[in-house]
Amino acid sequence: MKQPKFKLTFKEILVVASLLFGLFFGAGNIIFPVSLGQSSGGNVWPAILGFNITAVGLPLLAVISMGLSQSESVIDMTQKISKKYSYFFTVALYLTIGPFFATPRLATVSYEVGLSTLIPQEFGAMSLFIYSFIFYLIVLYFSLRPSGILDWIGRYLNPLFLVLLTVILIRAFTSGDPLIGGEASVESYQNTPFSTGLIEGYNTMDGLAGLAFGIIIIKSIRNIGVTEPKRLASQTVKSGVLSLAVMALIYLCLALLGTQSLNFTDVAPNGGVAMSIVTQHYFGLFGQILLAGVMAVACLKTAIGLVVALAETFADLFPQFLSQRVWTFIATIISFLVANIGLNLIISYSLPVLMLLYPLAITLILLHLFEPIVKSRAIYRSVTFFTMIAALFDMIAALPQPLYQWLQGDMLGSFAKSFLPFYSIGFGWVVPALIGFVVGLILTKVHPEPAN
Numbered sequence: 316m317k318q319p320k321f322k323l324t325f326k327e328i329l330v331v332a333s334l335l336f337g338l339f340f341g342a343g344n345i346i347f348p349v350s351l352g353q354s355s356g357g358n359v360w361p362a363i364l365g366f367n368i369t370a371v372g373l374p375l376l377a378v379i380s381m382g383l384s385q386s387e388s389v390i391d392m393t394q395k396i397s398k399k400y401s402y403f404f405t406v407a408l409y410l411t412i413g414p415f416f417a418t419p420r421l422a423t424v425s426y427e428v429g430l431s432t433l434i435p436q437e438f439g440a441m442s443l444f445i446y447s448f449i450f451y452l453i454v455l456y457f458s459l460r461p462s463g464i465l466d467w468i469g470r471y472l473n474p475l476f477l478v479l480l481t482v483i484l485i486r487a488f489t490s491g492d493p494l495i496g497g498e499a500s501v502e503s504y505q506n507t508p509f510s511t512g513l514i515e516g517y518n519t520m521d522g523l524a525g526l527a528f529g530i531i532i533i534k535s536i537r538n539i540g541v542t543e544p545k546r547l548a549s550q551t552v553k554s555g556v557l558s559l560a561v562m563a564l565i566y567l568c569l570a571l572l573g574t575q576s577l578n579f580t581d582v583a584p585n586g587g588v589a590m591s592i593v594t595q596h597y598f599g600l601f602g603q604i605l606l607a608g609v610m611a612v613a614c615l616k617t618a619i620g621l622v623v624a625l626a627e628t629f630a631d632l633f634p635q636f637l638s639q640r641v642w643t644f645i646a647t648i649i650s651f652l653v654a655n656i657g658l659n660l661i662i663s664y665s666l667p668v669l670m671l672l673y674p675l676a677i678t679l680i681l682l683h684l685f686e687p688i689v690k691s692r693a694i695y696r697s698v699t700f701f702t703m704i705a706a707l708f709d710m711i712a713a714l715p716q717p718l719y720q721w722l723q724g725d726m727l728g729s730f731a732k733s734f735l736p737f738y739s740i741g742f743g744w745v746v747p748a749l750i751g752f753v754v755g756l757i758l759t760k761v762h763p764e765p766a767n
Contacts, residue, residue: 322546322550323536323550323553323554327539328550328553328557329557331532331536331551331558332557332558333558334531334535335554335555335559336561336562338531338532339521339525339528340565341421341613341614341617344566345586345590346424346428346587347519348363348366348570348573349569349570349572349573349593350515350583350585350586350589351363351512351573351586352569352571352573352574352575352576353500353573353574353576353582353583353586353589354499354500354501354573354582355499355508355511357497357498357574358499358504359570361512362508362512362570363512363567365510365513365516366512366513366570367512367563367567368512368513368516369514369516370516370519370562370566371521371559373521373676373677375555376684377525377526377676377680378525378528378532378555379548379551379684380392380529380679380680380681380683381526381529381530381533382529382547383544383548383684384683386683387530388405388530389404389526389527390405390632392679392683393679395682395692395695396692396699397696402632404672404675405632406629406632407668408523408526408676409527409625409629410625411523411672412520412523413621413622413625413650414622414645414647414653415649415653415668416661416664416665417524417621418618418621418646419649419652420654420661420662421614421617421618422446422447422618422650422651423443423447423657423658424610424658425610425613425614426442426658427585427658428594428603428606428607429591429603429606429610430442431443432588432592432595432603440655443654443655443657444655447654447655448651450611450614450651450654451618451648451650451651451654454615454618454647455622455643455644458622458643458646458647459643476609476610479605479606483572483593483594483598483602483606484568484572486598487575487597488568488572492579493578494575495574496574496577497574507740510741510742513741513742514670514740514741517669517673518662518666518669522676523676525680526679526680527624527628528624532554532555533547536550536551536554572593573593576593579596580593580596584659585658585662587658590606594606618650621646622643622650623643625642625646627639630642664715667710667711667713667714667715670706670710670712670741671709671710674702674709674744674748675702678748682698691755691756691758693755693758693759693762694756696755697751697752697755697758698748698755701747701748701751702748704747705743705744705747706743708728708730708731708735709744711727711728712724712728
């Protein structure tokens with residue numbers, strides 16, 4: 316029997332930190348800080364601080380909360396609310412980080428960075444169709460045939476990716492171009508850059524992925540020998556801080572790269588196009604092609620992992636319905652179809668969903684972090700109920716204009732502004748969540764019901 320350990324060695328911390336980085340940082344994570352830098356201009360510092368809180372801090376808290384609560388899955392964490400809710404939240408989470416948004420975004424990001432600026436606009440739709448078809452054929456092949464190629468890619472691709480990114484950043488920051496290339500071009504970055512950065516950090520989806528991937532990290536540390544919950548959490552913190560500090564530094568550099576690019580280009584439609592323009596500006600066609608190749612493989616690796624994760628989870632959730640193999644086909648086909656609406660539309664339609672799911676994820680994480688104190692189902696249920704009602708208003712406010720108008724968004728928005736503090740900056744759920752906590756405490760006194 317393996318002897319229990321109290322802490323990881325430095326080498327073991329590096330191994331776990333590397334695993335964390337590999338899980339959370341895909342090529343798609345590049346586009347949002349670059350876009351933030353272009354949009355925020357001179358207000359980049361408070362904007363990137365807010366971005367790092369939700370894009371870096373929240374995933375770390377998600378993993379720590381799983382370790383402290385000894386939860387084994389998202390289903391396990393949400394069972395404390397209700398069985399029906401646990402199914403709803405788990406399905407919504409995996410569809411969001413899977414075939415509805417994150418997985419199709421991987422194909423469009425690698426396409427935008429590598430090919431979109433090289434192909435005439437009239438052939439854009441067809442070229443994206445052909446590229447994404449080949450991309451998802453490869454994803455399907457490896458998702459159906461688990462292979463050592465994923466380990467090989469992970470072992471060699473991440474260092475290559477980081478080296479190439481470092482070369483681009485060094486070249487840009489030693490070019491002589493002023494670091495701040497212009498003023499904020501988006502009104503929200505002019506008025507409330509910090510809170511806008513917080514919302515932009517949602518787009519990485521790593522806060523949600525932390526709940527989906529957290530158990531992988533926890534099991535890795537347990538397998539090394541650290542099993543006591545508090546020590547497990549502390550060792551997770553050490554590994555997570557190391558890994559996510561690197562991510563935070565990369566995000567900061569990419570945001571500065573984005574605002575610096577305003578010296579030689581206008582604000583791009585999205586971060587993929589911006590990164591392509593930057594690379595071509597400093598390295599010419601060769602550099603852009605090299606970056607495109609590396610990002611394509613990085614996106615393939617992440618897409619395969621997400622398809623496999625969804626197929627395994629749904630096969631476990633619905634064992635009498637479809638097999639894992641069939642779920643793999645479904646996830647891949649949906650990802651291919653969604654990818655062909657284009658990166659801009661994927662981002663615009665994903666934001667409302669994230670505005671609903673992130674508050675639910677944040678409150679779930681915080682409740683589990685304080686589980687020694689929060690021991691009542693009433694608190695879990697009350698906080699979740701009040702948070703969801705308020706988050707629905709935030710979701711409607713983020714809808715694309717046609718849907719927003721169809722749902723009478725202006726009328727609902729006026730109502731929300733009157734009753735929900737912080738609604739105007741995308742955090743109308745915060746006060747209702749606190750009210751839900753107080754209501755839950757009262758209900759616990761009246762009718763105690765343990766969370767476990």
